[in-house]
Amino acid sequence: MTREMTGAEMVIQALKDQGVETIFGYPGGAVLPIYDEIIQQEGLEHILVRHEQGAGHAAEGYARATGKPGVVLVTSGPGATNMVTALTDALLDSIPLVCITGQVPTHLIGSDAFQECDTVGITRPCTKHNWLVRDVDDLPRILHEAFYVATSGRPGPVVVDIPKDVQFAKGTYQGPTSNPSVSHKSYRPQLKGDAQAIRIAAELMAKAKKPILYTGGGVINSGPQASQLLRELVSLTNFPITSTLMGLGAYPASGANWLGMLGMHGTYEANMAMHDCDVMVCVGARFDDRITGRIDAFAPNATKIHIDIDPSSINKNVKVDLPIIGDVGHVLEDLVRIWRTSSLKADATAMKAWWEQINAWRARNCLAYAPNADIIMPQYALQRLYEKTKDRKTYISTEVGQHQMWAAQFYGFEEPNRWLTSGGLGTMGYGLPAIIGAQVAHRDALCIDIAGDASILMNIQEMSTAVQFGLPVKVFILNNQYMGMVRQWQQLLHGNRLSHSYTESLPDFVKLAEAYGGVGFRVDKPQDLDGAIDEMIAIDRPVIFDCRVANLANCFPMIPSGKAHNEMLLPDEANDEAVANAIGAAGKALV
Amino acid sequence: MNAQNNTSALSAYFLAEVSDKTETHTLSVLVDNEPGVLARVIGLFSGRGYNIDSLTVSETEHEKHLSRITIVTTGTPMVIEQIRHQLDRLVPVHKVTDLTVESQRNNQDKPLERELALVKVVGSGDKRLEALRLSDAFRATVIDATTEHFVFEITGRSSKIEQFISIMKPLGLVEVSRTGVAAVQRGPEGL
Ligand SMILES: Cc1cc2nc3c(=O)[nH]c(=O)nc-3n(C[C@H](O)[C@H](O)[C@H](O)COP(=O)(O)OP(=O)(O)OC[C@H]3O[C@@H](n4cnc5c(N)ncnc54)[C@H](O)[C@@H]3O)c2cc1C
Ligand SMILES: Cc1ncc(C[n+]2csc(CCOP(=O)(O)OP(=O)(O)O)c2C)c(N)n1
Ligand SMILES: [Mg+2]
Numbered sequence: 007m008t009r010e011m012t013g014a015e016m017v018i019q020a021l022k023d024q025g026v027e028t029i030f031g032y033p034g035g036a037v038l039p040i041y042d043e044i045i046q047q048e049g050l051e052h053i054l055v056r057h058e059q060g061a062g063h064a065a066e067g068y069a070r071a072t073g074k075p076g077v078v079l080v081t082s083g084p085g086a087t088n089m090v091t092a093l094t095d096a097l098l099d100s101i102p103l104v105c106i107t108g109q110v111p112t113h114l115i116g117s118d119a120f121q122e123c124d125t126v127g128i129t130r131p132c133t134k135h136n137w138l139v140r141d142v143d144d145l146p147r148i149l150h151e152a153f154y155v156a157t158s159g160r161p162g163p164v165v166v167d168i169p170k171d172v173q174f175a176k177g178t179y180q181g182p183t184s185n186p187s188v189s190h191k192s193y194r195p196q197l198k199g200d201a202q203a204i205r206i207a208a209e210l211m212a213k214a215k216k217p218i219l220y221t222g223g224g225v226i227n228s229g230p231q232a233s234q235l236l237r238e239l240v241s242l243t244n245f246p247i248t249s250t251l252m253g254l255g256a257y258p259a260s261g262a263n264w265l266g267m268l269g270m271h272g273t274y275e276a277n278m279a280m281h282d283c284d285v286m287v288c289v290g291a292r293f294d295d296r297i298t299g300r301i302d303a304f305a306p307n308a309t310k311i312h313i314d315i316d317p318s319s320i321n322k323n324v325k326v327d328l329p330i331i332g333d334v335g336h337v338l339e340d341l342v343r344i345w346r347t348s349s350l351k352a353d354a355t356a357m358k359a360w361w362e363q364i365n366a367w368r369a370r371n372c373l374a375y376a377p378n379a380d381i382i383m384p385q386y387a388l389q390r391l392y393e394k395t396k397d398r399k400t401y402i403s404t405e406v407g408q409h410q411m412w413a414a415q416f417y418g419f420e421e422p423n424r425w426l427t428s429g430g431l432g433t434m435g436y437g438l439p440a441i442i443g444a445q446v447a448h449r450d451a452l453c454i455d456i457a458g459d460a461s462i463l464m465n466i467q468e469m470s471t472a473v474q475f476g477l478p479v480k481v482f483i484l485n486n487q488y489m490g491m492v493r494q495w496q497q498l499l500h501g502n503r504l505s506h507s508y509t510e511s512l513p514d515f516v517k518l519a520e521a522y523g524g525v526g527f528r529v530d531k532p533q534d535l536d537g538a539i540d541e542m543i544a545i546d547r548p549v550i551f552d553c554r555v556a557n558l559a560n561c562f563p564m565i566p567s568g569k570a571h572n573e574m575l576l577p578d579e580a581n582d583e584a585v586a587n588a589i590g591a592a593g594k595a596l597v
Numbered sequence: 598m599n600a601q602n603n604t605s606a607l608s609a610y611f612l613a614e615v616s617d618k619t620e621t622h623t624l625s626v627l628v629d630n631e632p633g634v635l636a637r638v639i640g641l642f643s644g645r646g647y648n649i650d651s652l653t654v655s656e657t658e659h660e661k662h663l664s665r666i667t668i669v670t671t672g673t674p675m676v677i678e679q680i681r682h683q684l685d686r687l688v689p690v691h692k693v694t695d696l697t698v699e700s701q702r703n704n705q706d707k708p709l710e711r712e713l714a715l716v717k718v719v720g721s722g723d724k725r726l727e728a729l730r731l732s733d734a735f736r737a738t739v740i741d742a743t744t745e746h747f748v749f750e751i752t753g754r755s756s757k758i759e760q761f762i763s764i765m766k767p768l769g770l771v772e773v774s775r776t777g778v779a780a781v782q783r784g785p786e787g788l
Contacts, residue, residue: 191691
């Protein structure tokens with residue numbers, strides 16, 4: 007379809023043609039022409055946030071909870087700079103975002119005009135790609151290309167910066183091309199894996215005596231079909247499976263082969279199995295430093311197979327033996343087919359011994375904590391929250407800190423796309439806007455932000471958004487009155503000198519909820535927890551649940567920075583002395 | 598310059614790598630000639646702590662709007678492989694070729710590499726004569742002169758240019774401008 011229209015109209019038309027139903031945004035001078043179109047149309051819903059960073063994380067949450075790209079519209083200057091954190095967050099976590107920013111008119115660019123900033127310059131390192139549109143006739147092509155780049159290959163955030171005169175100018179609108187991958191000159195991600203390599207992978211897997219599947223966010227990125235295939239592969243091979251923080255839900259936590267999350271705060275069984283395995287199949291994960299610990303002691307005896315769509319993820323941190331470049335779904339489809347149709351079989355005797363070993367590690371019960379009849383233990387709170395919500399269609403987001411790790415350890419995810427967390431950047435303030443994004447996409451679902459008392463204050467203003475749009479999100483604060491994760495590191499690294507990690511003058515969260523027009527709860531007794539959670543679920547409005555938990559609880563197991571997987575600190579060993587001496591001089595410089 | 602080495606003590610990533618020897622490679626990068634593309638490439642190197650020993654860029658195919666960037670970089674083999682993939686990941690990048698690896702594959706020592714330098718030397722008497730005599734030996738040409746100075750134009754491998762410059766230093770060298778390295782593969786094949 008080609009038609010004459012203004013740049014601002016093109017933006018709306020292109021979004022609709024790309025199947026966008028919802029955008030998150032905040033107006034300002036440089037996007038007023040687009041806002042003027044928004045109010046005069048139907049079919050594209052605009053969620054007005056209270057801070058542009060909130061729009062970014064809401065769009066991320068929307069994207070993770072739907073598999074579709076999140077779309078953001080913000081103004082020039084401060085609107086654009088407020089997006090930088092969210093863009094960086096989306097880049098590190100491979101979340102597809104299309105961010106449209108207003109810019110000063112082209113003839114004023116470079117003159118330090120009012121609310122001018124070099125948006126493409128500032129966002130170049132925190133986007134997958136970005137464009138400054140200087141001619142209205144380029145706008146439709148660039149907008150469609152933006153969606154293609156954001157969503158294909160390794161997904162990520164993109165920015166389209168549109169000067170105000172381009173929004174007013176008239177030009178010819180072009181609809182999206184039917185197959186952008188064929189038409190793009192230089193960007194063509196590879197989806198199919200090399201058949202030969204996949205065959206060799208299958209043979210390596212069949213010969214393995216101590217195999218493990220190490221899966222990550224790439225499985226979620228690849229779409230629900232990939233999770234299905236992963237489950238099939240597990241049942242065909244009976245291999246144990248672990249996942250990164252980003253991949254939770256791809257394989258169900260209730261599945262028999264599930265070892266729990268791996269890495270710094272992963273389970274004993276997952277990390278020990280990673281350390282001792284002889285064949286590691288990495289599926290859409292990127293050997294992050296939270297996973298590998300000390301690189302030279304990482305799975306020292308393993309033949310490593312790595313399935314990833316981004317060639318730059320291969321051999322970045324860890325040298326692998328068999329790279330397979332391609333989309334998880336495509337590669338797993340081939341792998342499962344080979345496994346089904348050939349005579350390949352897992353080594354049953356070896357697997358039996360391997361599972362016995364794994365079960366011995368499991369018996370260590372690494373997530374155990376000392377129960378308390380008077381004070382709510384944070385782990386207990388999450389166990390109760392899980393029990394009360396697991397049979398519903400539930401989406402969980404988190405902020406960043408101990409509560410995030412406990413959520414990953416204690417909340418069992420059965421499906422992909424139900425878990426929204428900031429892994430790579432670790433952005434405090436992510437959780438509330440992200441869960442708002444999920445709730446916008448799934449109005450009937452139970453949407454909970456598992457929060458910390460410090461993090462929640464970083465984007466608390468989005469309560470106002472939730473109230474305005476009737477989004478009954480639940481903010482479940484594990485309130486320990488500390489930046490718990492910071493305090494834990496100060497205990498480990500800095501002689502228990504708790505420099506500025508105690509938050510004095512926290513607000514009254516109940517009154518705060520009420521001030522925003524939501525509902526507040528405060529619970530500090532274990533016996534009141536269940537009833538209050540039931541009540542919270544029943545309320546069809548935004549809720550802040552101030553769950554007062556043990557102030558000084560710490561998150562274990564933990565692999566201290568710079569240590570190997572088999573040098574984990576377990577809860578029952580983590581007395582004050584062990585904690586104070588856990589990290590050697592060399593490890594102290596690590597993050 | 599070498600951020601990889603600087604961070605080795607700080608980051609777990611490089612613990613295993615300190616023993617790996619660094620190598621110098623010449624990469625050829627074919628890009629769309631669009632605004633910001635050079636900034637993307639340079640930002641990638643500075644942001645990720647890679648070295649740039651030399652970088653040249655110019656449009657090479659006008660009709661297709663393609664530019665060719667030639668980068669000489671130093672790093673461990675793992676880092677060089679990363680650089681190649683990271684460059685390839687940039688949306689306006691069409692093709693990245695590691696000319697050094699290609700040469701080795703063809704059993705050649707190195708790709709063809711040339712650099713041009715303009716070298717200004719000021720002096721009189723014996724020093725001036727010596728400068729002129731040496732320039733001849735290096736097959737540099739005089740492109741500007743007064744009774745006080747010469748400007749030499751010299752083309753060759755970077756090592757030759759470096760040698761020329763160091764020889765000119767005691768003879769009154771005042772200024773050098775270098776283009777950086779342009780490189781192509783030996784033999785009949787194109788990129
Ligand atoms: C306080 C804190 C503590 C943390 N502790 C832990 C921890 O204990 N354990 C842990 O696991 N994490 C932890 N993290 C998260 C960690 O920092 C990383 O974000 C996470 O481990 C990365 O997950 P991933 O490897 O799955 O990669 P992702 O960031 O999800 O990257 C996905 C990978 O898959 C590839 N990919 C994407 N799409 C596709 C596709 N369609 N097909 C094929 N490949 C694809 C990408 O190229 C990339 O390599 C922590 C974070 C915080 C904030
Ligand atoms: C924007 C931002 N600033 C600082 C940090 C560093 N940081 C990581 S966890 C944390 C404390 C979080 O405290 P809280 O939200 O109360 O969670 P808890 O650890 O107590 O569960 C801080 C400050 C961060 N991750 N993000
Ligand atoms: Mg806290």
